[in-house]
Amino acid sequence: GEEHYNCISALHKSMRGSxxxxxxxxxxxxxxxxxxxxxxxxxxxxxASEDIGLADPLALTQAVAAYQGCHFIGMPxxxxxxxxxxxxxxxxxxxxxxxxxxxxxxxxxxxxxxPLPPVPLHLRNAPxxxxxxxxxxxxxxxxxxxxxxxxxxxxxxxxxxxxxxxERKT
Numbered sequence: 001g002e003e004h005y006n007c008i009s010a011l012h013k014s015m016r017g018s019x020x021x022x023x024x025x026x027x028x029x030x031x032x033x034x035x036x037x038x039x040x041x042x043x044x045x046x047x048a049s050e051d052i053g054l055a056d057p058l059a060l061t062q063a064v065a066a067y068q069g070c071h072f073i074g075m076p077x078x079x080x081x082x083x084x085x086x087x088x089x090x091x092x093x094x095x096x097x098x099x100x101x102x103x104x105x106x107x108x109x110x111x112x113x114x115p116l117p118p119v120p121l122h123l124r125n126a127p128x129x130x131x132x133x134x135x136x137x138x139x140x141x142x143x144x145x146x147x148x149x150x151x152x153x154x155x156x157x158x159x160x161x162x163x164x165x166x167e168r169k170t
Contacts, residue, residue: 023090027086120154
């Protein structure tokens with residue numbers, strides 16, 4: 001019932017608040033109450049990107065490994081795997097930078113008036129002669145061939161200068 005959602009919310013917020021003791025409590029309360037460990041593990045995968053993100057890129061690896069470990073061995077043995085992951089997440093630095101930026105991109109797409117802008121020609125693949133003749137791929141700079149970063153636009157013209165990480169045009 002509702003307590004299922006209340007407990008997962010409490011776990012999520014305890015990890016977000018870096019309270020390792022409360023995080024373990026809510027995890028144990030769910031598992032000892034019969035919660036599916038794979039449900040908890042799926043929520044940890046989401047938490048790794050949503051709340052920790054780039055502050056600790058290894059968090060996602062930890063979460064996926066915890067999910068796989070739970071899948072392989074099940075309860076009750078997998079409880080320590082989830083406990084390790086929960087404590088790791090409670091102790092980890094947090095960042096919602098990617099989560100917020102992706103939300104900004106989705107909002108940009110939802111509020112765009114008219115047809116979406118086309119992919120710039122230089123970013124298009126040109127697998128056929130016709131496409132090459134139409135200018136697909138023309139002027140594209142293959143970054144690995146340069147020692148320094150290259151000057152090149154990757155967004156459509158009408159979005160030039162948009163920084164989804166700052167929520168505004170530069």
